[in-house]
Amino acid sequence: MGSYVLRRVLQMIPVFFGTTLLIFVMVYTLPGDPVTALFGEKAADPAVVASIKHKYFLDQPLWKQYLHYMGNLFQGDFGTSFTGRPVSDIMAGAFPVTIRLALLAFVFEMILGLALGMLSGLRRGSVQDTLVLVLTLMVISIPVFVLAYIAQTVFATNLGWVTPTVQDSYDLSQLVLPAVVLGSLSLAYVARLTRTSIGENLRADYMRTAVAKGLPRRTIVLRHLLRNSLIPVITFLGTDLGALMGGAIVTEGIFNVQGIGNVLYRAINTKEGPTVVGIVTVLVIIYLVASLLVDLLYAVLDPRIRYA
Amino acid sequence: MDVVEVTGGGRENLVPGTPLLEVEDLHIEFHTQDGVAKAVNGVSYSVAAGETLAVLGESGSGKSVTAQAVMGILDMPPGKITAGRILFRGEDMLTMSPKLRRTVRGRRIAMIFQDALSALNPVLSVGYQLGEMFRVHQGLSRAEARAKAVELMERVRIPAAKQRVGDFPHQFSGGMRQRIMIAMALALEPDLIIADEPTTALDVTVQAQVMDLLAELQSEFNMGLILITHDLGVVADVADKIAVMYAGRIVETAPVHELYARPAHPYTRGLLDSIPRLDQKGQDLHAIKGLPPNLLSIPQGCAFNPRCDRVRDVCLTELPPLVPVADEEGAELPGRRSACHYWRETLHG
Incomplete structure (x- = not known):
């Protein structure tokens, strides 16, 4: 187990450097000059431009910029945005919002997804099974922005339960609707994955053994069936937690949630290199940690993995 | 509880x-x-x-x-x-x-x-x-x-x-x-x-x-x-005792050693003959010809008839019941039954 963890942590290192380098190169090779853009319509003073470029290391070759950035990063410095605000400051304001949104979406997709998956998986071919299949297929087929507008129209415009967009991003109750929209696609996948997994395990030999042991149906389903069926579902849920954080750009935009997605979107538009790289770096770390945790959890759930 | x-x-x-x-x-x-x-x-x-x-x-x-x-x-x-x-x-x-x-x-x-x-x-x-x-x-x-x-x-x-x-x-x-x-x-x-x-x-x-x-x-x-x-x-x-099944029916029952010594059904005989034996080294293995029947369409009469080497007309039309079998003197053998029309030939012949 110990060597397994160590190996997985060591694997994270090249992935971390690879992804950050990639995003660094992509941001800094974007066409257009962010410093000149700062001056808007006014003509830029070449001396001022040069001094800003020097300040942000933009006059250096790319590899030097990357090394400089990484050097600072390991001292906890995410750099400064072109507006002069530290990137860590910007992230400190936005990440809590996104984390809340993602966690809300996560709880929603997990509870409802598992419930629907079990409902249909245990009663294959029944009315509720067909219903779950059709509904999840619909959710999977509809793009998230369409779903978001439908939700806005129904719950805000028609029913008037909520405001169409979020007024205060730190108010948890206002984040519910965006979270439902954000989590709906994964919910459909969780439900279908659970259904398939239960279907497979229902036919497993050990289930027949459990029945032959004279166990009550509740014990058979909860202890024997679910314990096995949920292994792939939990793997999916774990990686999805990372995806929910990074993938909230569209949802946050539509619902005006002042989270990472919105900040990232604006930063890309204004070619705010340090902000984009900083946020993406943190997202990469979240992804890596999430998948490490999933792998460890996987080993706990499935003893066959443990000593591999 | x-x-x-x-x-x-x-x-x-x-x-x-x-x-x-x-x-x-x-x-x-x-x-x-x-x-x-x-x-x-x-x-x-x-x-x-x-x-x-x-x-x-x-x-x-x-x-x-x-x-x-x-x-x-x-x-x-x-x-x-x-x-x-x-x-x-x-x-x-x-x-x-x-x-x-x-x-x-x-x-x-x-x-x-x-x-x-x-x-x-x-x-x-x-x-x-x-x-x-x-x-x-x-x-x-x-x-x-x-x-x-x-x-x-x-x-x-x-x-x-x-x-x-x-x-x-x-x-x-x-x-x-x-x-x-x-x-x-x-x-x-x-x-x-x-x-x-x-x-x-x-x-x-x-x-x-x-x-x-x-x-x-x-x-x-x-x-x-x-x-x-x-x-x-x-x-x-x-x-102690054996029941031999074929196509969803018991075709023979017998105390174990009697079955090995003298089977009363051609299928049982086929099974026993198909055991590889050291004293027959070098000879072809005996196998029962054909395949087990398709359960969707079990043959008329005795289900074993397509594979049986003693098959007669009655085997194709009449299902043989599982009946007690007897020795040469006509004394019933306890625990022994066979579902073959010609169990006598199989047992004694």
Whole structure:
């Protein structure tokens, strides 16, 4: 187990450097000059431009910029945005919002997804099974922005339960609707994955053994069936937690949630290199940690993995 | 927890030789997309306490399906029991309430499956899976159940049982896993054990050990044992009587040694002849020609007729009943029955 963890942590290192380098190169090779853009319509003073470029290391070759950035990063410095605000400051304001949104979406997709998956998986071919299949297929087929507008129209415009967009991003109750929209696609996948997994395990030999042991149906389903069926579902849920954080750009935009997605979107538009790289770096770390945790959890759930 | 008891006390109250289990004229069908597969067509057998019945047959002969019906683990649908009775201590289990039936399963009748690796739950420790029997059926605590699990593992001679009780099925060898299956079946000291091909998945050397262990524990507890197998070699040493199945019917029953010495059905003879023998080294192996019948369309008359080398006209039209057979002087041979129109020729010729 110990060597397994160590190996997985060591694997994270090249992935971390690879992804950050990639995003660094992509941001800094974007066409257009962010410093000149700062001056808007006014003509830029070449001396001022040069001094800003020097300040942000933009006059250096790319590899030097990357090394400089990484050097600072390991001292906890995410750099400064072109507006002069530290990137860590910007992230400190936005990440809590996104984390809340993602966690809300996560709880929603997990509870409802598992419930629907079990409902249909245990009663294959029944009315509720067909219903779950059709509904999840619909959710999977509809793009998230369409779903978001439908939700806005129904719950805000028609029913008037909520405001169409979020007024205060730190108010948890206002984040519910965006979270439902954000989590709906994964919910459909969780439900279908659970259904398939239960279907497979229902036919497993050990289930027949459990029945032959004279166990009550509740014990058979909860202890024997679910314990096995949920292994792939939990793997999916774990990686999805990372995806929910990074993938909230569209949802946050539509619902005006002042989270990472919105900040990232604006930063890309204004070619705010340090902000984009900083946020993406943190997202990469979240992804890596999430998948490490999933792998460890996987080993706990499935003893066959443990000593591999 | 509420304990629902089946009539009759412990085994000690049983009159020796009284049937523990009686299967009467059992019919089972499977409804498939291609039609109705008649898997079991009127099977009757009985097992008494301390007795071992071997049910012999090729795959598809209905031997496992019958056992699953007895155990109450038949998949229904697609399976359907269309007729017959399964009496356990005189009570029909097919008409029992599901709740009562469940108390019979595991507690009074237990089953050992063929492939212990897939039959044991991969994500639960063997200690948990053994202890579960005591926790569910006897309401023992986790710690008590674990202690019982260790006892059971020692009983089936798993080395270092105390250290290994928390291990998972995949950490044991095939033979040890099958011992754990046996231990699980023995847990509540049932009256009857059904072993469905218990040694098929094992190495030959381990097969003998596991069979010996099973036979030993059976006589120690005076349990009835139904041994389902396609392996004639496994049967010889442990079984008291044999029922040979073909196409969902019993075609011959006999005390074990008599069956080996003088089969009364061409199919049984074919099976015995197809055992490779050292004294026939270098010669062709005898094999029964043809294939087992398609259960969707079992041949008219005797189901074995397309493969039988003694087939006559009557075999193609008339289903031979399972009748008592007699020796040359006409004295009925106890326990011997054959479902062949020409059992006399087969037995004596």
